[in-house]
Amino acid sequence: xxxxxHSRALGKRYRxxxxxxxxxxxxxxxxxxxxxxxxxxxxxxxxxxxxxxxAPTSGTIEVLGQVxxxxxxxLAKVGFxxxxxxxxxxxxxxxxxxxxxxxxxxxxxxxxxxxIRQLRLDLRQKAGRLSGGQRAQLALTLALAKRPxxxxxxxxVASLDPLARREFLQVLTEVTAEQExxxxxxxxxxxxLERVCDYLIVLAGSRVQVAGSVDELQASHYQLTGPRNDHxxxxxxWLVIADNHTDGQRTxxxxxxxxxxxxxxxxxxxxxxxxxxxxxSQAALAAGRQPLLEAQS
Amino acid sequence: MIWLTWRQFRAQTIVTSAALAVVGVVLAATGLHxxxxxxxxxxxTCHAHGNCATLADKFINLFKAGAANSSLFYGSIGVxxxxxxxxxxxxxxxxxxxxxEAGTFRLAWNQSVxxxxxxxxxxxxxGLAAMATAGMLSLAVTWWAGxxxxxxxxxxxxxxxxxxxxxxEVFGARGIAPVGYAVLALAIGVxxxxxxxxxxxxxxxxxxxxxxVLLAWPNWIRPHLITPLRSIVPLNPAAINGVMTPNNTQMxxxxxxxxxxxxxxxxxxIAPSGHLFTGPATQACLSRTASFQACQASIxxxxxxxxxxxxxxxxxxxxxxYEAGIFLTLALALAGxxxWWIRRRLT
Numbered sequence: 001x002x003x004x005x006h007s008r009a010l011g012k013r014y015r016x017x018x019x020x021x022x023x024x025x026x027x028x029x030x031x032x033x034x035x036x037x038x039x040x041x042x043x044x045x046x047x048x049x050x051x052x053x054x055a056p057t058s059g060t061i062e063v064l065g066q067v068x069x070x071x072x073x074x075l076a077k078v079g080f081x082x083x084x085x086x087x088x089x090x091x092x093x094x095x096x097x098x099x100x101x102x103x104x105x106x107x108x109x110x111x112x113x114x115x116i117r118q119l120r121l122d123l124r125q126k127a128g129r130l131s132g133g134q135r136a137q138l139a140l141t142l143a144l145a146k147r148p149x150x151x152x153x154x155x156x157v158a159s160l161d162p163l164a165r166r167e168f169l170q171v172l173t174e175v176t177a178e179q180e181x182x183x184x185x186x187x188x189x190x191x192x193l194e195r196v197c198d199y200l201i202v203l204a205g206s207r208v209q210v211a212g213s214v215d216e217l218q219a220s221h222y223q224l225t226g227p228r229n230d231h232x233x234x235x236x237x238w239l240v241i242a243d244n245h246t247d248g249q250r251t252x253x254x255x256x257x258x259x260x261x262x263x264x265x266x267x268x269x270x271x272x273x274x275x276x277x278x279x280x281s282q283a284a285l286a287a288g289r290q291p292l293l294e295a296q297s
Numbered sequence: 298m299i300w301l302t303w304r305q306f307r308a309q310t311i312v313t314s315a316a317l318a319v320v321g322v323v324l325a326a327t328g329l330h331x332x333x334x335x336x337x338x339x340x341x342t343c344h345a346h347g348n349c350a351t352l353a354d355k356f357i358n359l360f361k362a363g364a365a366n367s368s369l370f371y372g373s374i375g376v377x378x379x380x381x382x383x384x385x386x387x388x389x390x391x392x393x394x395x396x397x398e399a400g401t402f403r404l405a406w407n408q409s410v411x412x413x414x415x416x417x418x419x420x421x422x423x424g425l426a427a428m429a430t431a432g433m434l435s436l437a438v439t440w441w442a443g444x445x446x447x448x449x450x451x452x453x454x455x456x457x458x459x460x461x462x463x464x465x466e467v468f469g470a471r472g473i474a475p476v477g478y479a480v481l482a483l484a485i486g487v488x489x490x491x492x493x494x495x496x497x498x499x500x501x502x503x504x505x506x507x508x509x510v511l512l513a514w515p516n517w518i519r520p521h522l523i524t525p526l527r528s529i530v531p532l533n534p535a536a537i538n539g540v541m542t543p544n545n546t547q548m549x550x551x552x553x554x555x556x557x558x559x560x561x562x563x564x565x566x567i568a569p570s571g572h573l574f575t576g577p578a579t580q581a582c583l584s585r586t587a588s589f590q591a592c593q594a595s596i597x598x599x600x601x602x603x604x605x606x607x608x609x610x611x612x613x614x615x616x617x618x619y620e621a622g623i624f625l626t627l628a629l630a631l632a633g634x635x636x637w638w639i640r641r642r643l644t
Contacts, residue, residue: 075411
């Protein structure tokens with residue numbers, strides 16, 4: 001299996017602070033990859049490294065087998081919708097399409113105009129006057145009509161209202177079905193990603209906490225409920241991600257290769273959201289801070 | 298990439314073209330009249346009769362009598378110094394800074410065009426536009442001011458000497474020097490934008506830096522580009538046009554340089570000993586009743602000499618090429634820095 005993104009010990013430092021460190025990833029092709037983590041976890045840094053907007057401080061990264069943004073050919077293979085979906089405010093929708101046509105060798109003009117018609121965008125309208133949702137759709141259209149092999153979206157729905165958010169994700173799902181395309185999109189909300197992603201990367205505290213396909217993750221993680229018993233030794237094959245005590249109960253999130261058959265524990269499959277939260281809380285605790293994400297759960 | 302550059306630059310192109318057209322029409326309308334006036338004055342053929350200074354003076358007086366001529370003369374100089382500043386501030390500073398500020402660089406740099414090429418096309422086209430704008434403007438002004446520049450070549454009055462085309466204030470508004478200024482101002486603007494990343498502060502920095510260059514260059518650097526000529530001649534008492542006696546013993550003497558069309562770098566009166574003459578003051582010059590002529594005559598008896606350091610009028614084009622060349626080179630160096638920065642550091 002070819003990797004669309006391959007990074008080894010990738011790190012990026014801004015002055016004194018490491019925004020991303022020791023990031024080793026191998027993302028297989030044909031996936032819809034969700035990159036999830038709290039604000040400031042390093043999601044944008046990772047995506048900017050993947051698009052070549054940033055250069056790594058340490059380690060290496062290859063996207064579709066090449067250093068990001070190394071050549072026009074590499075750039076042509078990666079579509080990118082940046083955070084807040086930037087467009088040129090004084091240029092019209094039509095101007096943006098012309099821009100795309102002039103600057104991309106594999107530009108699909110039919111796809112672009114079809115999508116613009118579908119979205120009912122006025123070609124003569126200036127991008128600065130579009131709503132947030134329309135602008136995001138325009139930016140997505142630009143990235144899609146480029147006919148990329150990999151589409152990267154940085155918090156594409158963060159600034160959208162719930163309806164626009166649903167429409168955007170809907171379009172993304174349709175696109176994956178229509179075009180042969182790998183997608184990486186980031187969000188700080190698991191609920192956004194759950195619907196579209198089949199591969200998940202949890203990024204917290206500037207490190208990758210866990211990465212894998214949703215199936216793999218669900219097969220290797222369990223939520224266990226048992227009696228509160230602090231002295232019981234847990235099996236060595238269990239990697240405890242979260243350990244919560246309530247009055248009479250102890251709830252664990254563990255990662256293990258083996259099936260859990262201990263009668264003392266009630267096993268339940270874990271929801272993606274709980275899994276992500278468990279990893280994020282762990283990272284926050286490791287950093288000596290209060291969990292960042294409680295308010296969002 | 299060329300299309301995007303053109304599209305983003307369209308408004309500026311229209312505004313600039315309109316401004317150039319206005320300047321062109323004003324200069325053409327008044328310039329033709331000046332040309333006729335000059336042809337009628339006979340200055341162009343004065344060498345045959347040896348009465349150039351007289352004819353030139355007559356023409357200059359006629360020129361000054363024209364209601365708008367003086368304002369146009371100074372105004373056109375101002376426009377030529379202002380144009381590069383505007384180019385640097387409104388074309389250069391926002392070129393990269395606005396993209397960074399608005400976040401649109403993330404859109405632009407992920408099309409199938411490398412950052413280097415993106416900047417190369419933007420800088421290249423804007424640079425050509427800057428050169429064309431400054432070049433056309435300078436061509437028009439140089440043509441318009443041609444008659445008066447020519448007449449001033451024969452005029453050796455202190456007032457005239459300050460306005461010849463080699464004089465510091467006028468030089469940068471003639472010939473090809475403005476092309477160099479415009480390109481440098483543009484490069485300063487782009488560099489400021491790349492470094493500061495915000496449009497308005499980059500604009501302010503550009504303006505300050507360009508003004509700094511404009512002040513420093515003619516005062517400290519241009520005079521030394523070519524070693525000035527020196528002339529030591531016996532002081533002609535009739536040429537003395539200023540005598541200062543700060544107290545009863547000291548006296549400084551200033552005499553006209555009589556180097557028509559030249560740029561006078563320094564003009565000193567020296568004593569027979571070879572030092573700068575500072576006194577003692579003569580009685581005739583201290584006296585309140587004696588005439589200025591008596592004072593001049595009394596100085597004449599001191600055997601003073603006049604030491605002039607100057608750039609002769611014939612060096613005008615040499616200076617023009619030097620200046621345009623150096624400014625273009627500086628601009629290219631700044632552009633090179635921008636390329637390096639945008640590839641290696643702006644990440």
